[in-house]
Each structure stands twice: as structure tokens, then as C-alpha cells.
Amino acid sequence: MNNVKSKVALVRCFSYQQEEVEQALAKGLAFLGGFSNIFSAKPPAASSGDAADRSLTRDPEADRAGVMSGEPAGLPRRQITTESRLILKPNLLAKTDPDKACTTHPAVFHAVGKALQEAGYTNLKYGDSPGNPMIRVEKVAEECGIKQAADDLGIPMGDFEHGTQVGFAGRAADHFVLCNEVLAADGIINVCKMKTHQLERITGAMKNTFGCVFGINKGASHARFATAETFAKMIADLNLLVHPILHVMDGVVAMEGNGPQSGTPTPMNVLMLSTDPVALDAVFCHLVNLDPELVPTNVSGMEQGVGTFAEIEVLTEEGRMTPEEVGKKYGNKKFNVQRSKEFRGALKPVRFLKPFLEKKPVVKRKKCVGCGICVRACPVEGKAIEVSGGKAEYDYSKCIKCYCCQEMCPEEAITVKKSLLARIADRRWRL
Structure with missing residues (x-):
């Protein structure tokens, strides 16, 4: 990475x-110089040998269809103009009320779409892969309120x-x-949500x-990249490939x-x-008293040249601040997030204890309605969870700890627990 600080x-x-x-x-956009300045900014340079340094070949006749060949470093970085085809990409994880803070709030989505239109960027579409x-x-x-916001602005859904x-x-x-709309677009506006995972x-x-x-391939990715670290490396690869041109985080209610x-x-x-x-x-990490280096997507993102968590300048209404200063002034130290140091194979002399140091998904039987959504979400061949007697049950010998089941449960009937031994072993665990 170069020494130029990323601006937030x-x-x-x-x-x-x-x-x-x-x-x-509007204030945030002004701090970054407005859309024209944001869209003309160059992405951070990747380190030598990373995928972002490699060449891209593309069939010109199939450019809009997204037909790729060779070993691409990423989709073409086209110059963004007011005629460019842009995607608004909110978080649409599941059919939930926006007040549950699971998905991007429609008010934030609407504000971003309206600001783009007022700046002359009218060739807009939106979408996500739930x-x-x-x-x-x-x-x-529709359930999340995003469709209504998009319809109000006249923004159609992409493919x-x-x-x-x-x-x-x-x-x-x-x-x-990739979803076809991603391949057809000139740029992606990532309208994300501040959440735990x-x-x-x-x-x-x-x-x-x-x-x-696209679709079922998300579950397959959890099976292919089963650990937090390998999954994070994949996410960094994906960011290098699709390289959104702006990220807007909804942290009004997290x-x-x-x-x-x-x-x-x-x-x-x-x-x-x-833009980083x-x-x-x-x-986000500093706001919730979490060490950014404990987040695998931060580590892989920096190692693979997506961005940096080391050189950051935060632009606020009260002036320029460091992330640490922002955390102290605006943060919530009691925010419930996993701050413990996870077992990563460092305890080699007691490696036999690994199964007892891992966390695992657990069914809250009183809440489980036996809907089977967790079974469909499980990416493991043969399934690590099934519905028996009207309740979900695990076969932990098959479970890869991807937590897709917990992520997709609409009844809040699956939680993730650590053993007593794991909590004792980790001095930083918040009991």
C-alpha cells in the first residue's frame, strides 16, 4: 500500500x-469532494503479485454481456459519466422489517438514489442477491421497503x-x-449496513x-471457503473483481x-x-471498540490491496480525526460484538483441544418452528442440520461452522455459543 491516507x-x-x-x-459527499471527485478517484494500488496486478482480457463484442476470458484483475474500470449505468447495491439479506436493522434502511437508499439523480446520474438500477x-x-x-423507495425514484431493479x-x-x-446486472454495470454504489456477523x-x-x-453460489462459497480466514480472502478477491466506486454505510441504527x-x-x-x-x-470497528486487526476481511482486504486499516483520515463536522479519536468521541464501548481472540491454531501444544475451543451454532428449541430454512441454507453436502420432530437438529460431525443456518433463521431460533473452556481460555472474553 502507498502512504496516502484513505478518507472516511x-x-x-x-x-x-x-x-x-x-x-x-449531502455533508458526507461534500467532505469527499462530491460525486465527480469520488468517481474520478483511483483505487488503492495492490501489492506486487496480487490478483489486482494481473491483466484483463475481454471480448469487446460481448462487453455488455459480461463474457470474460483470460485471468482478469477485475471488471473494466470505466470512466464514470452522468450517462454511466450505475447499480445501487443495498443489503437485502432477508425479508425483514427495516426497523430490525438487518437490511439497509430505505431512507438511506432513497437518499443515495435521490442525490445521484440530482447530480445528473440518472441511468440507475438496483438489486442484491438475498x-x-x-x-x-x-x-x-418489497418487504424491506427498498422497492418502494426505488419505485418512488423511478429506479428499476436490475437483473x-x-x-x-x-x-x-x-x-x-x-x-x-456474478449476477448479470453486476457485469452489465459501469459502477457499483455499495449501500451497506453496520452489523455484527x-x-x-x-x-x-x-x-x-x-x-x-448469484443465488445458490453464495451457499456454495461458504462450503468452498469454510474458515473465517479463507472466506475473507475470497471476499477480498471479490472486491478486487467488482471494485465498487463508493461505499455508503447505514449506521444510524446498527x-x-x-x-x-x-x-x-x-x-x-x-x-x-x-471509496475504501x-x-x-x-x-466501524473503532466505533464499537473492536480491534480492526481481529476482523479477517480487514486483514485480507489490506494484504490483497483492496484498501487499508492503517492509514485513515476521518472527516467529520468537527474537523479531521483519527479513527481512535472518532471511537472515543462517537463510539459505543458496550456494543455487543465478539472482541475475543479466536483460536487460530496458535495453541499447537494443545491442538487436541481445538474441538472444545470452537464456537458452534445451537438451536433454541422454544423458538424453532421447524420451517426448514436453516436446512436449505446449509451448504454442506448431506446437510449438517435437519428438521426432526418439528425442530431443527445438528449433526456437528458435518458442521463446518459457516453459520449460514444462523444467518438465515427468520425466527431468531439459532444462536452461536462458545464452550466454558473456550471462554476460560480467552481472557478477553466478555462474560
């Missing part, structure tokens, strides 16, 4: 009243119901199956790009605890923007 704009926003959100967004591939994107968007395989010589991935600790800007992967769907909404009262997803997620 942070603006206080205390409600989802449309006017207040629009004013906060966690449950059996539910149509439009149905999820997120079909996918095309793209070859990629990445650190972890050799290909992705059982596998990666947090999900923010970096992780939200996973919704560019989700803490058992995220990314079953956690607790908690006000953080911030709207944040950056790693820097944005790092500031």
Missing part, C-alpha cells in the same frame, strides 16, 4: 427522517435473477458466478459485496449481538462514506 466521511444522523438522512448524506436463493429479489426488496461465471486468478478464488465478527462494506454473487439477522437493533447515529471499504469497516 462520518456524519452524525439521529433518525431515519428522510430530510435528516438527506442532509447527512441469503435465501429460493425467494425472488423483488419480494425481499439479479441470473448469473454468469467469471474467471479470476485471486488469492483464494479462481472464479465467481458470527463468522467475520462484523459485516459492513467489504462483506456486502458478497451480494454480487445491529449488535447475534447478527447478521437475529441481533439487536442499537442506535449508532452515524452515516459513513468512503477496508478503511470504512475499520472505522
Whole structure:
């Protein structure tokens, strides 16, 4: 990475009243120099040998169809003009009420779309690949309030119901199956949500790009990249491939605890923007008293040249600040997030204890309704969870600890627990 600091704009926003959100967004955009300056900015340079240094070949006649050949470093970085085809990519994990803080709030989505249109960028579409591939994107968007916001602005949904395989010589991935709209677009505006995540600790800007992967291939990716570290490397590869041109994080009301769907909404009262997803997620970490180096997507994102969590300048209404200063001034030290140091094979003399040091998903039987969504979400061949006697039950010998089941449970009936031994072994565990 070079020594130029990544900039993150942070603006206080205390409600989802449309006017207040629009004013906060306008301030954040102004801190970054406006859309024209943001869209002309060059992405951070990747380190030598990374996938981002490799050449891209593309069939000119199939350019709009997204047909790729060779070993691409990423989709073409086209010059963004007011005629460019841009995607608004919110978090549409599941069919939930926006007040549950699981998905991008429609007020934030609306504000971003309106700001783009007022700046002359009118060739807009939107979409995401939800966690449950059996539910149509439009149905999820409608339940989350995003469709209504898009309809109000006259923004149509893009093609997120079909996918095309793209070859990629990445650190972890050799290909992705991307939604067709991602391939057809000139640029992606990543409108993400501030939430906890059982596998990666947090999900923010970096992780939200996973919704560019088409349908059932998301579950397959959890099976292919089963650990937090390998999954994070894949996410970094994906960010290098699709390289969104702007990231807007909805942190007005965040989700803490058992995220990314079953956690607790908690006000953080911030709207944040950056062209660097790693820097944005790092500031998120500082706001919730979490060491950015403990987040695998931050580490892989920096190692693979997506961005940085080391050189950051935060632009606020009270002037320029360091991430540490922002955390002290605007943060919530009691935010419920996993701050412990996970077992990563470092305790080699007691490696036989590894099974007892791992966390695992657990069914809350009183809440489980036996709907089977967790079974469909499980990416393991032969399934590590099944419904028996009207309740979900695990076969832990098959479980790869990807937490897709917990992520997709609509009843908040699955939580992730650590053993007593694991908590004792970790002095930093918050009992």
C-alpha cells in the first residue's frame, strides 16, 4: 500500500427522517469532494503479485454481456459519466422489517438514489442477491421497503435473477458466478449496513459485496471457503473483481449481538462514506471498540490491496480525526460484538483441544418452528442440520461452522455459543 491516507466521511444522523438522512448524506459527499471527485478517484494500488496486478482480457463484442476470458484483475474500470449505468447495491439479506436493522434502511437508499439523480446520474438500477436463493429479489426488496423507495425514484431493479461465471486468478478464488446486472454495470454504489456477523465478527462494506454473487453460489462459497480466514480472502478477491466506486454505510441504527439477522437493533447515529471499504469497516470497528486487526476481511482486504486499516483520515463536522479519536468521541464501548481472540491454531501444544475451543451454532428449541430454512441454507453436502420432530437438529460431525443456518433463521431460533473452556481460555472474553 502507498502512504496516502484513505478518507472516511462520518456524519452524525439521529433518525431515519428522510430530510435528516438527506442532509447527512449531502455533508458526507461534500467532505469527499462530491460525486465527480469520488468517481474520478483511483483505487488503492495492490501489492506486487496480487490478483489486482494481473491483466484483463475481454471480448469487446460481448462487453455488455459480461463474457470474460483470460485471468482478469477485475471488471473494466470505466470512466464514470452522468450517462454511466450505475447499480445501487443495498443489503437485502432477508425479508425483514427495516426497523430490525438487518437490511439497509430505505431512507438511506432513497437518499443515495435521490442525490445521484440530482447530480445528473440518472441511468440507475438496483438489486442484491438475498441469503435465501429460493425467494425472488423483488419480494425481499418489497418487504424491506427498498422497492418502494426505488419505485418512488423511478429506479428499476436490475437483473439479479441470473448469473454468469467469471474467471479470476485471486488469492483464494479462481472464479465467481456474478449476477448479470453486476457485469452489465459501469459502477457499483455499495449501500451497506453496520452489523455484527458470527463468522467475520462484523459485516459492513467489504462483506456486502458478497451480494454480487448469484443465488445458490453464495451457499456454495461458504462450503468452498469454510474458515473465517479463507472466506475473507475470497471476499477480498471479490472486491478486487467488482471494485465498487463508493461505499455508503447505514449506521444510524446498527445491529449488535447475534447478527447478521437475529441481533439487536442499537442506535449508532452515524452515516459513513468512503471509496475504501477496508478503511470504512475499520472505522466501524473503532466505533464499537473492536480491534480492526481481529476482523479477517480487514486483514485480507489490506494484504490483497483492496484498501487499508492503517492509514485513515476521518472527516467529520468537527474537523479531521483519527479513527481512535472518532471511537472515543462517537463510539459505543458496550456494543455487543465478539472482541475475543479466536483460536487460530496458535495453541499447537494443545491442538487436541481445538474441538472444545470452537464456537458452534445451537438451536433454541422454544423458538424453532421447524420451517426448514436453516436446512436449505446449509451448504454442506448431506446437510449438517435437519428438521426432526418439528425442530431443527445438528449433526456437528458435518458442521463446518459457516453459520449460514444462523444467518438465515427468520425466527431468531439459532444462536452461536462458545464452550466454558473456550471462554476460560480467552481472557478477553466478555462474560
